[in-house]
Amino acid sequence: MSTKNKILDAAEVLFSDKGFNGTSLREITSQAEVNLAAVNYHFGSKKELIKAVMSRYMNELSPRLESALGALCTDEASPTLNDVFSAFIDPLLYLNTFKDNGTSIFLQLLGRGYTDSQGFLRWFLTTQYPGVFTNFTNAVHKAYPELTAEEMFWRLHFTMGTIVFTMSSSDALIDIALNDFERQVDIAGVIRQVIPYVALWCSSAYHQISACHEV
Amino acid sequence: MSTKNKILDAAEVLFSDKGFNGTSLREITSQAEVNLAAVNYHFGSKKELIKAVMSRYMNELSPRLESALGALCTDEASPTLNDVFSAFIDPLLYLNTFKDNGTSIFLQLLGRGYTDSQGFLRWFLTTQYPGVFTNFTNAVHKAYPELTAEEMFWRLHFTMGTIVFTMSSSDALIDIALNDFERQVDIAGVIRQVIPYVALWCSSAYHQISACHEV
DNA sequence: GTCTATAACTAGATAGAC
DNA sequence: GTCTATCTAGTTATAGAC
Numbered sequence: 295m296s297t298k299n300k301i302l303d304a305a306e307v308l309f310s311d312k313g314f315n316g317t318s319l320r321e322i323t324s325q326a327e328v329n330l331a332a333v334n335y336h337f338g339s340k341k342e343l344i345k346a347v348m349s350r351y352m353n354e355l356s357p358r359l360e361s362a363l364g365a366l367c368t369d370e371a372s373p374t375l376n377d378v379f380s381a382f383i384d385p386l387l388y389l390n391t392f393k394d395n396g397t398s399i400f401l402q403l404l405g406r407g408y409t410d411s412q413g414f415l416r417w418f419l420t421t422q423y424p425g426v427f428t429n430f431t432n433a434v435h436k437a438y439p440e441l442t443a444e445e446m447f448w449r450l451h452f453t454m455g456t457i458v459f460t461m462s463s464s465d466a467l468i469d470i471a472l473n474d475f476e477r478q479v480d481i482a483g484v485i486r487q488v489i490p491y492v493a494l495w496c497s498s499a500y501h502q503i504s505a506c507h508e509v
Numbered sequence: 510m511s512t513k514n515k516i517l518d519a520a521e522v523l524f525s526d527k528g529f530n531g532t533s534l535r536e537i538t539s540q541a542e543v544n545l546a547a548v549n550y551h552f553g554s555k556k557e558l559i560k561a562v563m564s565r566y567m568n569e570l571s572p573r574l575e576s577a578l579g580a581l582c583t584d585e586a587s588p589t590l591n592d593v594f595s596a597f598i599d600p601l602l603y604l605n606t607f608k609d610n611g612t613s614i615f616l617q618l619l620g621r622g623y624t625d626s627q628g629f630l631r632w633f634l635t636t637q638y639p640g641v642f643t644n645f646t647n648a649v650h651k652a653y654p655e656l657t658a659e660e661m662f663w664r665l666h667f668t669m670g671t672i673v674f675t676m677s678s679s680d681a682l683i684d685i686a687l688n689d690f691e692r693q694v695d696i697a698g699v700i701r702q703v704i705p706y707v708a709l710w711c712s713s714a715y716h717q718i719s720a721c722h723e724v
Numbered sequence: 725g726t727c728t729a730t731a732a733c734t735a736g737a738t739a740g741a742c
Numbered sequence: 743g744t745c746t747a748t749c750t751a752g753t754t755a756t757a758g759a760c
């Protein structure tokens with residue numbers, strides 16, 4: 295196994311666990327059992343290493359997401375919002391076969407990227423992988439033409455918040471479930487809990503409640 | 510205005526904006542226009558300063574939350590889950606009168622505390638302010654006796670995730686709304702968007718969807 | 725209580741031998 | 743490509759004059 299990959303493997307776990315700011319290059323290289331200077335030799339800087347960690351996942355994820363969402367757009371029949379939402383599941387779970395715990399590591403990294411580094415990762419994703427966003431937007435529009443782009447943006451973001459925050463604190467959640475409820479859950483169990491929760495934004499109940507709160 | 514308060518005021522804004530790890534004592538003291546050594550003189554350490562920042566908010570919030578939730582428990586009539594959820598709104602909005610932007614600063618700090626520092630703040634809150642959690646649990650149990658403590662825990666956490674993540678990235682959201690939709694929103698506008706979304710977990714639709722996803 | 729000066733340490737990055 | 747040694751700049755924290 296190459297030095298480059300040893301660094302990437304150690305980095306993604308530490309980054310997802312302690313954040314980008316909270317992880318030093320020294321921790322990464324000693325975990326990876328490589329020399330400190332190797333990071334700068336292979337990646338140039340810590341920032342480039344972060345990008346490389348994210349790219350390794352995005353390069354697996356984005357073609358699968360793009361085609362799953364694209365298929366919904368080219369279908370004759372209109373998809374439901376539930377179809378759009380479900381299109382994310384297989385590509386995300388594929389990351390688990392690509393790498394142990396890949397799905398949860400990736401989602402945690404995504405969460406870190408939003409909160410840790412003041413939007414640099416958000417910029418990176420939207421500019422480097424725009425196809426995913428376009429196809430998603432188109433699929434939702436086809437599923438639900440009345441929904442404005444703005445409404446979609448808000449709901450998508452809230453959904454992402456739930457998932458990303460849940461995955462970021464999944465260790466704490468698994469702890470609490472074990473200590474307070476004597477319930478042994480794993481990452482997959484957490485995902486099973488969160489899916490019905492986020493599936494709500496596809497539901498009609500949302501519109502009733504939303505209407506009640508308008509001013 | 511005392512040095513201590515100048516430090517607290519500068520610290521809470523920087524912490525909420527850049528995280529606890531991402532903010533140095535030098536940034537805080539130069540923003541507050543006090544000497545670097547003042548932090549350690551008045552608070553002892555950075556960790557104690559973080560606790561003090563959170564305490565200032567929690568000391569305002571917790572008695573109000575405790576009594577609002579406690580009232581629901583002692584009422585003759587059973588509250589609805591919606592009542593329980595609504596009990597949070599006034600105490601949280603009170604933070605805005607206590608301090609400019611207090612509500613959103615506090616919620617952002619809460620989010621930072623979950624993700625930045627690996628659970629130390631979660632520990633601090635649950636051990637220092639247990640009354641809020643007990644009263645919340647009791648109120649929900651009275652509103653909805655069939656709901657197990659475990660189910661409640663999951664839903665509460667997902668709801669918190671949505672709110673906390675939304676508030677943490679509220680600057681990015683306000684930016685996007687302006688640039689992509691030419692819509693001028695402020696923090697209050699973001700809150701108005703998120704309320705109907707999180708109100709869903711009180712709704713009956715949740716149970717239908719939840720049942721569909723059981724295996 | 726407030727300041728200067730500095731200790732003690734950690735960070736990311738690099739030069740240069742091998 | 744990999745290593746040691748080191749640089750520069752940043753961090754928290756403290757000692758001691760005022």
